[in-house]
Structures are given as structure tokens and as C-alpha cells.
Amino acid sequence: MDFADDPAAAEFRAGLRSWLSEHLAEYAHGTGYxxxxxxxxxxxxxxxxxxxxxxxxxxxxxYGGRGLPDSYEGIVNQELAAAEAPPSPxxxxxxHAVVDFASDELKTRVLPGLLGCTQVWCQGxxxxxxxxxxxxxxxxxxxxxxxxxVNGQKIWTSGAMWSRWCLLMARTEPDLPRHRGISMLVVxxxxxxxxxxxxxxxxxxxxxxxxxxxxxxxxxxxxxGERGQGWQIAMHMLAYxxxxxxxxxxxxxxxxxxxxxxxxxxxxxxxxxALRQRLAAAAVDVEVLQWHVARSLANxxxxxxxxxxxxxxxxxxxxxxxxxxxVNDLAAASFVxxxxxxxxxxxxxxxxxxxxxxxxxxxxxxAQRILGLPxx
Amino acid sequence: MQIExxxxxxxxxxxxxxxxxxxxxxxxxxxxxxxxxxxxxxxxAWARIADAGxxxxxxxxxxxxxxxxxxxxxxxxxxxxxxAVAAPIVGTLMAAQQLQTWQAPAELLADIAAxxxxxxxxxxxxxxxxxxxxxxxxLRQDTPNVGPATPPNLGPTAPPNHGETAPPNHGETxxxxxxxxxxxxxxxxxxxxxxxxxxxxxxxxxxxxxxxYLLADATGFADVTRAVRPLGEPAMTIDLTIPGDDALAGxxxxxLSLLTADLLGTMQAxxxxxxxxxxxxxxxxxxxxxxxxxxxxxxxxxxLVEATRSATYxxxxxxxxxxxAQALRAARAAKAFASRSAVEVCEHAIQVFGGIGMTWxxxxxxxxxxxxxxxxxxxxxxxxxAAIAAxxxxxxxxxxxxx
Ligand SMILES: Cc1cc2nc3c(=O)[nH]c(=O)nc-3n(C[C@H](O)[C@H](O)[C@H](O)COP(=O)(O)OP(=O)(O)OC[C@H]3O[C@@H](n4cnc5c(N)ncnc54)[C@H](O)[C@@H]3O)c2cc1C
Numbered sequence: 001m002d003f004a005d006d007p008a009a010a011e012f013r014a015g016l017r018s019w020l021s022e023h024l025a026e027y028a029h030g031t032g033y034x035x036x037x038x039x040x041x042x043x044x045x046x047x048x049x050x051x052x053x054x055x056x057x058x059x060x061x062x063y064g065g066r067g068l069p070d071s072y073e074g075i076v077n078q079e080l081a082a083a084e085a086p087p088s089p090x091x092x093x094x095x096h097a098v099v100d101f102a103s104d105e106l107k108t109r110v111l112p113g114l115l116g117c118t119q120v121w122c123q124g125x126x127x128x129x130x131x132x133x134x135x136x137x138x139x140x141x142x143x144x145x146x147x148x149x150v151n152g153q154k155i156w157t158s159g160a161m162w163s164r165w166c167l168l169m170a171r172t173e174p175d176l177p178r179h180r181g182i183s184m185l186v187v188x189x190x191x192x193x194x195x196x197x198x199x200x201x202x203x204x205x206x207x208x209x210x211x212x213x214x215x216x217x218x219x220x221x222x223x224x225g226e227r228g229q230g231w232q233i234a235m236h237m238l239a240y241x242x243x244x245x246x247x248x249x250x251x252x253x254x255x256x257x258x259x260x261x262x263x264x265x266x267x268x269x270x271x272x273x274a275l276r277q278r279l280a281a282a283a284v285d286v287e288v289l290q291w292h293v294a295r296s297l298a299n300x301x302x303x304x305x306x307x308x309x310x311x312x313x314x315x316x317x318x319x320x321x322x323x324x325x326x327v328n329d330l331a332a333a334s335f336v337x338x339x340x341x342x343x344x345x346x347x348x349x350x351x352x353x354x355x356x357x358x359x360x361x362x363x364x365x366x367a368q369r370i371l372g373l374p375x376x
Numbered sequence: 377m378q379i380e381x382x383x384x385x386x387x388x389x390x391x392x393x394x395x396x397x398x399x400x401x402x403x404x405x406x407x408x409x410x411x412x413x414x415x416x417x418x419x420x421a422w423a424r425i426a427d428a429g430x431x432x433x434x435x436x437x438x439x440x441x442x443x444x445x446x447x448x449x450x451x452x453x454x455x456x457x458x459x460a461v462a463a464p465i466v467g468t469l470m471a472a473q474q475l476q477t478w479q480a481p482a483e484l485l486a487d488i489a490a491x492x493x494x495x496x497x498x499x500x501x502x503x504x505x506x507x508x509x510x511x512x513x514x515l516r517q518d519t520p521n522v523g524p525a526t527p528p529n530l531g532p533t534a535p536p537n538h539g540e541t542a543p544p545n546h547g548e549t550x551x552x553x554x555x556x557x558x559x560x561x562x563x564x565x566x567x568x569x570x571x572x573x574x575x576x577x578x579x580x581x582x583x584x585x586x587x588x589y590l591l592a593d594a595t596g597f598a599d600v601t602r603a604v605r606p607l608g609e610p611a612m613t614i615d616l617t618i619p620g621d622d623a624l625a626g627x628x629x630x631x632l633s634l635l636t637a638d639l640l641g642t643m644q645a646x647x648x649x650x651x652x653x654x655x656x657x658x659x660x661x662x663x664x665x666x667x668x669x670x671x672x673x674x675x676x677x678x679x680l681v682e683a684t685r686s687a688t689y690x691x692x693x694x695x696x697x698x699x700x701a702q703a704l705r706a707a708r709a710a711k712a713f714a715s716r717s718a719v720e721v722c723e724h725a726i727q728v729f730g731g732i733g734m735t736w737x738x739x740x741x742x743x744x745x746x747x748x749x750x751x752x753x754x755x756x757x758x759x760x761x762a763a764i765a766a767x768x769x770x771x772x773x774x775x776x777x778x779x
Contacts, residue, residue, distance in 0.1 A: 131730055133659035156731040200408035202734050202741035274758065328748075329758060333503045336598035336749045337570065340409075343598045343748075347741065350726055351734050358730060360669035 003294060005075070012068070013075050019052050020083040031086040033207035034344075039162060046089040046117035055088060056095050056115045063099065063107055064115035070297040074250070078290065081254030088251065093241035094121050094167050097184065101225035101233050110165060110186060122163040123241075124154040124187070124211060125234065131156075132361050134169070135178045135231060139213065141170035141185055143220070143227075148172070148185060150193075150216040156355075160196050160209035163189050168213075169234060172227050182230035186222040193217070203344035239306030241356045243296065249316055249352075250286075250293050253323060256345075257283045260330055269330060282326045285319040307369045310362040317353045317362075324349035379689065381451065389451045395428055396459035403462045405600070408736050414594075415462035415601050416576035422463070426491025430465055434473050434630075440486025441472075446630055446695035450637035450688055457641025457750075460742050462601040464496060466638055467573025470631050471497040471581065474506065477627045478583040478616040496577040496591070497631075498607065501568030504755045506631075508566070508584045565607055570595065572753060575603035579611050586616045599749030600742060625700030632707035632754055633691045639711075639718040639750050640681070640688045646725035646743040647677045654728055664728070673724045680717035687713050705764070712760035715751035722747045 005013060031042035049055050050064075057072045059065025066072075076088060095114055098107060113119030130137040139152025150170055160166065166187045173181035187194070193216040199208040225233055260279060263269045271279065296312055324346045328335045331342045353359035367373045381389065399421055406412045417425065425431065434449055435441020449469060456465055472488045474497055487493035498507040564585075571580035571591050579588045590608035597604050619627070651674055654665030664670050691710035694703040722744040726733035733740040751757070 126731065131659060132664075133661075136659075200736040202736055202738075202744075204409040204736065206408070208735070272762070274762070329756070333501060333752060336752055337503070337604060338596050340596060340598060343745075346748075347734070347744075350723060350744075353727055354730055354734060359727070360667070363669065 003291070009072065009075060012072060013079060016054055016076065016079045017083070019054070020079065020085055023048065023052070024083055024085050027086055033205045034203075035206075039207075042086070043117070043120065043162075045086050049088060050115065050117040055117060056091065059095050059099055059115060063111035065095075065099075070300045071294065074290075074294050074297045077251035077293075078254065081251040081258065084255050084258060085251075087249075089117055091115070091117075091121065092243075093237040094123060096240045097167060097224060097233050097237040098186070100236065101184070101229065102186075103221070106186065106221060106224065113164070119164040120159055120162050121165045121167060122157050122159045122189075122211075124157055124160075124166045124168040126156045127153060128155050132358055134234065135182070137169055137171065137182065139168070139170045140174065141168075141172050141183060141218065143172065146220045148218045148220060148223070150185070150187065150213040150218055152213050154211045154213075156199070157196075157209050157211050158207055158355075160189070160211050161198055161206070165189060166211065167224070169230050172230075176228060179231045180228050182234075183227050184224040184230040184233045185218050186224060187213075187216065187218050188222075191216050191218070201347070203347040204340070205344065235306050238357060239309035241309075243293075243300075243309045243312050249320070250290055253286045253316075253320055254290065256323060256327060257286050260327060264330070269332075271330060275326075275329060278326045279330065282319075282323040285322065289315060289319050307365055310357075310365040311370070313356060314359065314362050314366065317359050320349050320352050379686075381447075385448065385451050388448065389455060391428075392430075392452045392455040393458070395424065396455040396461050399425070399461050399463055400459040403601075405736065405739075405742065409600075412600055413462065414575060415464070415603050417463040422491055422494070422576070425463060425465060431468055431472065431491050432489035434469055435476055435485050435489050439476055439482050440489040441476075442489075446633055446692040447689065449630075450633055450692035453634050453637035454641040454644070454688070457638040457746065458645045460601050460642065460645065460739070460746055462575075464494075464573040464575050464577060464602065466634050467496045467571075467577070467602070468494065469634060470573070471495045473630050474583060474627060475581060475614075475616075477619050477623050479619070480581075480614055480616055484614065493579075494577045495588075496571040496574035496580040496605070498565075498569050498580045498582050498589075499572045499753065500566065501570065503570070503572070503752045504759055506628075506754075507569040507582055565589070568606075570604040570606060572604055573602045574605045577605075580605075580607060581614060582607075583616050586613050588612050588614055597749065599745045601746055602749065622700035625704040626695065628754075629691070629695045629700065629703035629707035632704075632711040633688070633695055635750050635753055636684070636688045636691055636707070636710045636714045639714040639747060640684050642743050642746045642750065643677075643684065643714075643718040643721040644681050646722045646740065646747075647674065647681055649739065650674060650677070650725035650728040657730075670728055673728060677721040677724045680721050684710075684714045684717050705767070708755075708760040708764055711755065712757040712764075715757045715760075718747040719744070719751060 027041070027045050029041055031045050032038035033042065046055065053066060054076055056065040057068045057076060058070045059067070061067040073092070080086070080088060091114060095111070098111060098114065114121055125134060125137075127137050127139060139150065139154065141148040141150045150168065152170065154168070157166070166189055168185045168187045169182055170185060171181050172183040175181070189196070193214040195212040195214065197210045197212070198206055199210060200206055201208055261283065264271050264276065264279065292315060293312065296308060328342060328346055335342050368375055399417065402421060404413045429442055430452060432441045433444045433452065436443050453466055453469070468488065472485065472495070475488070476485055484493065488495055499505065500507045565582055569582070571577060574580060574591055575594070577591060579590055581588045588611045590611045591605040592608045594603040594605050651665070654670050654674060655663055657664045665674070687710035691707045694706040698706070722740070726740045726744065729738060729740050732738045
């Protein structure tokens with residue numbers, strides 16, 4: 001067992017550190033999705049990070065990754081947090097679906113844009129009638145010669161408004177049992193028949209949309225994996241979406257702790273003994289989360305069980321939601337008075353137990369598939 | 377012992393609910409934060425509020441009021457919370473009670489009761505207490521100053537400090553030694569004080585200065601159903617008299633009871649709406665309310681709502697029935713419990729809604745915003761736990777040294 005970096009990892013870490021020390025100042029405004037300018041800043045940061053070689057480091061080099069072990073994703077997260085840099089782009093789960101299942105031709109065509117962050121992607125899974133029960137989705141992709149014709153509606157699609165590509169789950173075999181009739185397609189969002197409508201989040205952030213597909217033509221070559229393999233691919237990638245390192249969460253949470261800690265120790269904000277202890281408890285949580293993620297990543301490989309992602313996700317939900325209660329109290333009146341930053345972050349922490357499969361669904365997965373408890 | 381609302385109070389609650397629902401129906405959340413109606417009722421809506429007698433409720437008859445009990449007021453305010461009414465009624469009730477306690481002239485109070493003078497209370501920058509004056513001769517620090525003394529600055533985008541430390545003051549911190557009776561001091565308002573629930577208000581009074589101030593434009597506030605506004609220029613002086621300890625403690629208890637009732641209504645609305653959603657939303661071929669995980673969230677929420685209802689009733693009853701200090705102790709406990717519980721219930725409601733609960737369009741965030749902002753107004757649970765603990769340990773050390 002070795003939690004420490006080996007020489008190669010240490011060198012990688014040092015390289016990232018020095019890159020950050022040179023380039024971070026340009027991104028001092030941070031990132032976000034509340035306005036067009038914030039979105040532009042966010043995408044610029046993602047691109048710069050990708051160009052420097054720090055996005056999707058565990059994905060194959062031939063498609064724009066670096067072919068490094070999964071544990072390097074953890075290093076990226078740690079270092080971004082330590083430098084108080086904006087988070088890395090949340091693309092690990094989508095990238096894994098494409099890398100692990102798509103044809104070479106499709107990979108060559110779309111991965112450079114995804115991993116290089118020059119083209120934005122979204123994930124078209126949820127529908128108005130299919131949230132937790134994803135397998136009940138009704139969007140159809142009907143085979144028609146060398147293309148599919150897509151009809152239906154997606155909802156809660158993060159980033160859809162500025163995405164070029166959508167990884168879409170659609171029903172291709174209506175006659176098969178529901179889990180077996182779903183396929184995964186890469187859809188060009190600029191195709192005719194795609195209509196996106198913005199949904200404003202409770203925080204005011206504008207990164208959500210409904211997407212309508214009206215006879216949208218998708219080349220058959222954009223099928224990821226086999227027809228009917230969509231469910232399997234989705235489960236595979238949800239494990240990566242649920243894994244906190246891929247989504248940049250550990251980094252974000254570490255950064256929140258660092259900022260709070262600095263504000264208290266510099267006297268910029270005062271906290272009584274009770275509040276200091278709650279902050280210490282939250283900091284301990286995040287530290288343990290970092291160790292846990294390091295272990296998860298070190299153990300993750302092609303054959304690993306997707307349920308492990310649910311453990312990580314549940315741990316993250318618990319730690320993040322408690323952390324924000326502490327942060328809110330540290331912020332005192334500025335939690336509710338003045339610029340809405342703290343309140344918006346708090347609202348995000350509530351979303352953590354909904355997206356990527358709700359807390360209730362994750363608990364069910366852990367209870368039934370890991371602990372082996374009976375299904376009712 | 378009869379611990380439920382009387383039939384008159386139930387009828388009053390129904391009539392409050394009807395008007396509250398009507399007022400809420402006239403207020404639109406729009407498509408996002410840039411598109412929302414301000415939380416200020418128009419003249420017509422304000423006239424309906426005044427005609428219903430709501431603004432006169434707490435004032436005594438000689439002040440143009442109705443002289444209702446604090447329980448009656450809690451009944452009204454629960455409905456305002458339930459319907460998330462975006463009109464500054466709670467703020468007006470609080471300011472009116474404060475001015476009555478400071479023996480403001482009857483004509484001024486009558487104008488407030490009639491709705492012709494729209495007025496708001498002033499809270500310290502940390503929102504924990506009614507604002508007082510600098511220097512702090514008027515205050516005595518009985519309780520430790522818990523939590524951050526100045527608003528923190530979490531990250532580059534957080535606001536700069538917008539206020540100075542003020543000792544907690546819920547009434548038990550009355551003047552001692554110098555000039556505790558008679559006329560308010562001359563002085564200037566502390567930096568960063570805020571008129572609370574002040575949408576549409578013409579002015580806000582700092583009783584400790586005997587001065588009414590005009591109000592500046594609203595500052596950003598998480599609760600979209602209320603506004604907080606910095607003070608502007610002094611508008612007039614008002615002839616006031618510093619109340620005694622018991623009256624000030626009673627005022628603190630009264631104000632906390634209103635907030636507790638508002639939290640109760642807010643959490644009840646969130647729960648009812650989540651229960652309704654759980655009965656109609658289907659996944660996996662069943663209503664989500666049939667899944668135990670969902671049932672448990674909602675059942676726990678119901679327990680918290682019922683306990684908060686008991687606390688609200690006790691706290692409101694105590695305002696009229698117990699001496700000021702005891703009423704304040706009860707009100708602190710009730711407000712602390714309600715603050716914590718309301719947030720939990722609203723968070724559970726969002727969880728039950730799933731994705732739609734995270735949208736601007738759905739009302740769930742409005743309840744959460746109101747719960748969090750009410751929670752901070754006049755002190756969150758941690759503030760009151762600390763005050764309760766301080767008082768209790770002080771009592772313990774006194775009795776020890778006495779034995
Ligand atoms: C911020 C955010 C970003 C998102 N981004 C995307 C995206 O990019 N692409 C995408 O496709 N989707 C996205 N989603 C959608 C997300 O995946 C769904 O919201 C989620 O799967 C829940 O589905 P639902 O909203 O329909 O809730 P529902 O499934 O209706 O759930 C409502 C409640 O019922 C509970 N419940 C449901 N079934 C059960 C059960 N069997 N047992 C116990 N409890 C149950 C849930 O836990 C929840 O509490 C996003 C959501 C959010 C909040």
C-alpha cells in the first residue's frame with residue numbers, strides 16, 4: 001500500500017503546480033453559468049486546462065487524453081483545489097462512454113473536441129416521465145437506412161444551450177424488454193429538428209434546458225456500441241458521473257474548506273468555538289473524502305463494479321451538504337444579504353442528492369447490490 | 377387546559393388564509409431572478425390588507441388597534457408563511473409593536489394600524505437583533521457574542537463587511553446604570569443596519585435614537601418574498617420613552633414568536649406540496665409516495681411540523697401569559713427549534729420533488745429561501761442555543777456559589 005506519489009506522479013504533480021502558478025491569474029474571476037460572460041470564462045478555462053494536458057488525463061493518449069492511471073485524476077483535483085483554481089470540466093463520464101464503447105471512426109471524429117474542450121457536450125438521459133426510472137424513457141430513434149430518426153423530449157439537460165453534441169439515450173427496439181431496447185447515440189445539436197428551451201435553476205443559473213427532437217436525422221455511424229446496448233453503457237458511465245473525482249467535486253470541496261479556513265484564521269471572519277469545531281468536522285470529512293477517492297481511483301479499472309460509484313456519491317452528498325450548512329453559518333448575514341453567491345452554492349449542494357441518480361436510488365443500489373439485501 | 381385554537385381562531389385562520397392566497401396569486405415569480413415581481417404590494421393590495429385589520433391586530437385600542445392576542449397574530453402569520461405572501465406584513469407588525477412598547481404617540485400608531493404609514497423595523501447588520509445605537513451605552517451584554525462578529529467574506533465574490541458588531545439585544549439587554557429611563561439618546565445609527573421586511577415602507581424607526589429614517593433601495597436578499605433596505609436620511613424625530621426590562625423582553629418574545637409562526641407556515645406549505653407531489657408523480661409504475669424512502673422523508677417532516685406547531689403555540693401563548701423574561705426564554709427555544717426544523721423540512725421537500733425542485737419555476741426554492749432568511753432574522757438556532765446555555769450556566773454558577 002502506498003498513498004504517496006511515485007516519482008512519475010510526483011513529477012506530474014509538480015508540472016501541474018508550476019503551470020497553475022503561471023496561468024491561474026488569468027482566471028481569477030472564477031467560472032460559472034449565471035451569465036453569458038461567466039459561461040465564456042468557464043469554457044476558456046476548460047480549454048486552457050485541456051491544452052496544457054490536464055483534462056481527461058486517464059483517457060487514452062491517441063484521442064487527446066494522456067493514458068495515465070485513474071489516480072492521476074485525483075492529483076488534478078487535489079492540485080486545483082490547493083491552488084484555489086476553478087474546477088475541471090465535468091466530462092469524465094461522457095468521455096468514458098465514448099472511449100469504452102464507440103467505434104474507432106466515431107472516437108476519432110468526436111473525442112478530440114470533447115477532450116480538448118473545444119466542443120461542449122451534454123447528456124440527454126432524463127425525460128419528463130423518466131427520471132429515477134430512466135429505463136422507462138420514450139424518446140425513439142427509428143432506424144431508417146444509414147440513419148436514425150429521433151423523436152421525443154429530454155429534460156434537465158445541463159449545458160444543452162451551448163452544447164455541440166448530445167449523448168442521447170433513445171429507444172431503438174420498441175418490442176424488446178425496456179432495458180434491452182435502448183441505444184446510445186451521439187447527436188449533433190445543430191441538426192434541424194433540435195429545439196432547446198432554457199430552464200432557469202432555483203439559483204438563477206441558466207445551465208439547464210429542455211430539448212425537443214422532431215424527426216432529427218442522426219447518421220447510423222453515430223451509434224455508440226451496439227443497438228440495445230444503451231442501458232449497459234449508461235450504467236457504466238453513471239458510475240463515473242457518481243465518482244466524485246471525475247466530476248471535480250473533491251477539488252471544489254477542498255477549495256471551499258481552504259477559503260473558509262483562511263478567512264477564519266486571518267480574522268476576516270470570526271467564528272466562536274462551536275462554529276470552529278463544526279468547521280473542523282467538515283474539514284475532516286473532506287480530508288477523508290480525498291483519501292477515499294484516492295483509494296477508489298487507485299482501484300478502478302476496466303472490470304471494476306459500477307456500484308462503487310454509488311458509495312462515493314453517497315459519501316459526497318453527506319459531506320457536501322453538511323459542509324454547506326457550516327459555510328452558511330460562517331457567512332452569517334451575508335448568506336442571505338448581498339450578492340447571492342453563498343446561497344447559490346448552498347442550492348447546488350442540495351442538487352447533489354438529485355442529479356446522477358437520487359440519494360434514495362443510490363442507497364437502494366448499495367443495499368441491494370453491495371450488501372446483498374433482498375429487493376422488495 | 378385547552379391547547380388548540382378556539383373556534384373563533386380557526387375561523388380567523390380561514391379568513392386569513394383566503395386573503396393570503398389571494399395576495400399570493402397576484403404576485404408572480406417570473407422566469408428568473410431578473411423577472412420577478414418585487415415583494416411590495418400595490419396600493420390596492422395594501423388597502424385590502426389594512427381593511428382586513430391585519431396591521432391593527434397587535435396594537436391596543438387606544439392606539440387605533442384591535443388588541444388581539446399574540447396567539448391571534450401567530451394564526452395570521454402562519455398563513456402569511458403558508459402562502460409565502462410577498463407583502464411586508466410581519467415587518468409592519470413588528471415595527472408597530474416595537475413603537476407601542478416604546479410608547480410612541482397614539483396618532484402615529486393609529487396611522488400604522490390604518491395602513492397610511494408604512495413602516496419597517498431596523499435590525500443590526502448581522503440580523504440578530506433590533507438595531508440600537510453607538511456608543512453601546514444602551515446595551516448590556518448578557519449573552520456571549522456568538523458566531524462571527526462581522527459578516528464574513530467567503531471568497532472573492534462575497535460582499536465586503538457590511539456592518540459592525542452589535543451585542544445581541546432581544547430586550548433583556550436594557551440600559552443599566554446611566555439614563556435607563558426617560559428619553560432616547562442622541563447618536564448615530566450603527567453602520568450597516570437594515571430595515572427588515574421593508575418593501576414599500578416609507579420609513580423605519582430606530583427607537584433608541586427616537587428617529588425615523590427614510591429608506592434606500594433594497595439590497596440583495598435571498599428571500600424573494602421580502603426586502604431589506606439600508607437606512608437613508610433621517611425623516612423625523614419621534615417622542616419615545618425607554619421601556620422597562622420586562623416590556624423589552626416581552627417585545628423580543630413577541631417578535632420571535634411572529635418569526636416562528638412564519639417558519640411554521642412556510643414548512644407546512646413545503647410539506648403539503650411535497651406530499652401532494654408524492655401522490656401524483658409516478659416512477660417504476662408506482663406513485664413515488666409508495667416508496668418507503670419517500671414516506672420516511674415526509675413522515676419525519678410531519679413530525680417536525682407538528683412539534684414546531686406546539687412550540688409556536690407555546691411561545692405565542694407565553695407572550696401574553698408570562699412575565700417578559702420567561703416569555704423570551706420560551707420564544708428563543710421555539711425560534712431555535714423552528715429555524716432548524718423549517719430548513720430541514722424545506723430541504724426534504726426539494727428532495728421529494730427531484731429535478732423540478734431545483735428549478736426557479738417550482739415554488740420549492742421560495743419556501744427554502746423564506747425559511748433560511750427567517751431563520752437568520754433575530755438570531756438562528758445557534759445564536760439562541762448559546763444565549764440559553766449562557767443563561768443556564770450563569771444560573772448554575774450562581775447557585776453553586778450560594779450554597
Ligand atoms: C442540477 C441537475 C443537473 C442535471 N443534469 C442532467 C443532465 O445533464 N442530463 C440528464 O439526463 N439529467 C440530468 N439531471 C436529471 C437527474 O438525473 C434527475 O433529476 C434524477 O434522476 C431524478 O429524476 P426526477 O427529477 O424525475 O425525480 P423523480 O425520479 O421523480 O424522483 C422524485 C423523488 O422520488 C424518489 N424516488 C423515485 N423512485 C424511487 C424509488 N424507487 N425508491 C425510493 N425513492 C424513489 C427520488 O429519490 C426523489 O426523491 C439533472 C438534475 C439536476 C438536479
